[in-house]
Amino acid sequence: MDMMMKKATYSKRYFEILEKRRNLPVWLQKQEFLQTFKKNQTVILVGETGSGKTTQIPQFVLEAVLDENPNPNPSGRKWLVGCTQPRRVAATSVSRRVAEEMDVQIGEEVGYTVRFEDCTSSRTVLKYLTDGMLLREAMADPLLSRYKAIVLDEAHERTLATDLLVGLLKQVLMNRPDIKLVVMSATLETNKFREYFLGAPLIKVPGRLHPVEILYTLEPEMDYLEAAINTVIQIHMCEPPGDVLLFLTGEEEIEEASSRIAGKLGDQVRVVPLYSTLPPALQQKIFDPTPDHVRKIVVSTNIAETSLTIDGIVYVVDPGFSKQKIYNPSTRAESLLVSPISQPSADQRAGRAGRTRPGKCFRLYTQRSFNDLEEKTVPEMLRSNLANTVLTLTKLGVNLVRFDFMDPPAPQTLSRALEDLYHLGALDDECNLTKTGEMMSEFPLDPQMAKMLIVSPQFKLLKRDTF
Numbered sequence: 001m002d003m004m005m006k007k008a009t010y011s012k013r014y015f016e017i018l019e020k021r022r023n024l025p026v027w028l029q030k031q032e033f034l035q036t037f038k039k040n041q042t043v044i045l046v047g048e049t050g051s052g053k054t055t056q057i058p059q060f061v062l063e064a065v066l067d068e069n070p071n072p073n074p075s076g077r078k079w080l081v082g083c084t085q086p087r088r089v090a091a092t093s094v095s096r097r098v099a100e101e102m103d104v105q106i107g108e109e110v111g112y113t114v115r116f117e118d119c120t121s122s123r124t125v126l127k128y129l130t131d132g133m134l135l136r137e138a139m140a141d142p143l144l145s146r147y148k149a150i151v152l153d154e155a156h157e158r159t160l161a162t163d164l165l166v167g168l169l170k171q172v173l174m175n176r177p178d179i180k181l182v183v184m185s186a187t188l189e190t191n192k193f194r195e196y197f198l199g200a201p202l203i204k205v206p207g208r209l210h211p212v213e214i215l216y217t218l219e220p221e222m223d224y225l226e227a228a229i230n231t232v233i234q235i236h237m238c239e240p241p242g243d244v245l246l247f248l249t250g251e252e253e254i255e256e257a258s259s260r261i262a263g264k265l266g267d268q269v270r271v272v273p274l275y276s277t278l279p280p281a282l283q284q285k286i287f288d289p290t291p292d293h294v295r296k297i298v299v300s301t302n303i304a305e306t307s308l309t310i311d312g313i314v315y316v317v318d319p320g321f322s323k324q325k326i327y328n329p330s331t332r333a334e335s336l337l338v339s340p341i342s343q344p345s346a347d348q349r350a351g352r353a354g355r356t357r358p359g360k361c362f363r364l365y366t367q368r369s370f371n372d373l374e375e376k377t378v379p380e381m382l383r384s385n386l387a388n389t390v391l392t393l394t395k396l397g398v399n400l401v402r403f404d405f406m407d408p409p410a411p412q413t414l415s416r417a418l419e420d421l422y423h424l425g426a427l428d429d430e431c432n433l434t435k436t437g438e439m440m441s442e443f444p445l446d447p448q449m450a451k452m453l454i455v456s457p458q459f460k461l462l463k464r465d466t467f
Contacts, residue, residue: 004029011103015258017100017101017251018101021052021055021056021105024048024052024208025048025050025051025207025208026047026053026205027056030056030060031433033100033203034063034064037061037180038068040200040201041173042173042197042198043181043182043201043203043204044081044182044184044190044193044197044200044201044203044205045182045185045205046184046185046188047184047185047186047204048186048207048351049209049354050207050208050354050355051206051207051208053153053184053186054083054085054094054098054207055098057184058083058126058128058151059101059102059126061151061182062081064149064271065079066125069190071383073145073146075145075146077122078124078125078146079125079146080124080125080146081125081127081147081148081151082129082144082147082148082149082151083127083129083150084128084131084134084150084162084354085154086131087130088114088115088130088141088280089276089280089303090154090308091112091113091130092114092283093308094128094286095111095112095119098128102460103153104352107119107120107121108124109123109124109125110125110128111124112127112128112129113128113129114129115444117280119458124288130161130443131152134150135161137314137364138168138396139392139441142172142396142397143172144176144179145176148178149179149181149182150169150179150180151181151182152165152169152182152183153185154306155185155188155193156186156187156306157187158379158381160388162354163380163405163406164392166183166196167405168396168398169181170197171398172311183200186306187290187347191459192238192406193276196406197221208355208358209351210354210355210356210358212349212351212353212361213359214360214363215362216370219366220365221319224319224321225253227318228248228317229234229261229273229388231315231364231393232246232257232297233261234267235315235317235362236269239315239360241293241295242312242313242314242315242357242359243297243312243314244295244296244314244317245300245315245353246298246299246300246317247300247301247302247319248300248301248319249318249321249322249323250323251275251277251278254274254275254299254300257299258271258272258299261299261434267294268293268294269294269295269296269297270294270295270296270297271297271299272285272288272296272297273298274286274298274299274301274303274304275301275303276301282384285309286298286300287310298310301322301347302349304352305345305349306348309337309355310463311356313355313356314353314357314358315353315359316349316352316359316360316362316364317363317364318361318364320340320341321341322341324336324337324338324339325383325384326383327385329412329416330412332385332416334384340373341373342373342374342375342377342378343370344375349361360464378406382407382409382410385417386413387420387446387447390418391421391437394427394431394432395433395437400414400431424436424448424451425451436451
């Protein structure tokens with residue numbers, strides 16, 4: 001069955017997109033995936049850049065779920081397939097694309113949920129959402145009773161929320177034999193994940209990458225921002241047509257680079273910034289087509305490393321840095337530090353250049369520097385303040401000692417988190433959640449900020465009925 005949702009009529013656009021979908025590498029392995037999915041509770045899928053896994057696999061899962069469960073769940077509502085993304089811009093843009101592919105209105109059969117925005121309805125059967133939002137749903141419904149399948153995408157990013165979900169979903173799978181899980185990534189530590197999920201089957205899907213020429217600098221760059229801006233200008237002056245993607249570490253750098261590049265090249269280019277705090281409407285501008293003879297230059301954080309497919313990118317400029325959260329439990333200080341990326345991240349960035357035709361990746365560091373980069377990304381769980389994580393797990397009724405962390409954090413980090421929550425009044429002497437802790441867990445904030453809001457009416461800083 002090629003068509004996921006049976007409709008009386010389909011638009012011409014639907015059939016045009018269907019032809020393109022059938023050419024995706026993941027489509028060629030559709031039957032293999034469906035057979036494996038039907039026989040197993042957990043499936044691990046590694047799909048290289050350009051394979052189409054993020055848009056297609058959730059639709060394949062939906063097809064299987066609808067075939068096996070034509071009737072609503074016991075509460076009379078439709079069963080849900082959820083697909084998590086680490087970032088809201090990916091959740092929103094991918095869901096819009098999938099709605100278009102299925103020939104439905106966004107917010108109807110296909111929707112998304114991100115912080116402060118719920119674009120779903122009673123008809124929704126396929127929901128894209130950030131991993132943080134699925135965690136919040138689990139707080140109210142620990143068994144995720146509305147879901148028949150969860151697709152955990154971009155698992156290689158190893159964010160705090162993703163790692164927490166991995167552990168929680170493993171428990172849900174044991175308590176609910178009827179729910180299924182697909183763990184997906186472009187670059188995954190397959191053996192580690194297979195071992196964690198007790199030998200789950202692995203499916204590998206090749207990408208559809210064109211050759212990408214990697215160019216290194218001969219000497220290390222002293223000022224990577226200056227070098228990045230100059231490289232983008234040089235690409236525009238010397239290279240054939242094709243859009244450019246420049247990776248930088250944060251809003252300040254991105255705005256400065258965007259301003260300087262636009263000032264230098266004027267109407268010859270359209271410079272589009274992309275970072276997490278940019279309003280959603282402006283984030284979507286990266287997908288807008290550009291007029292003929294105008295080159296699009298996207299200046300982004302590592303948001304654009306995975307999931308997002310920006311058509312037309314031929315040149316990637318990679319300074320080799322990103323902002324990473326680092327926590328020192330002795331000083332209780334958490335910082336966002338500009339740090340070198342890992343080798344898998346560098347490969348992901350280069351892969352953005354070969355989506356539509358042969359491309360080039362300009363690495364603003366030497367070949368030796370690349371070889372010195374970490375061979376895998378350090379999980380956020382091992383470098384973050386875990387106070388919020390402990391609060392979430394306690395709210396979910398999880399025993400911290402028995403929780404199956406994929407990479408257990410240092411005991412010192414966990415004990416500091418427990419101490420902090422105790423001093424904030426979120427936990428009692430037995431490490432049970434207090435009424436204040438219950439309230440704090442409802443806020444999508446760090447525990448200190450949540451406590452500040454809760455007690456602020458006592459100091460006449462906020463009206464109590466505000467929340």
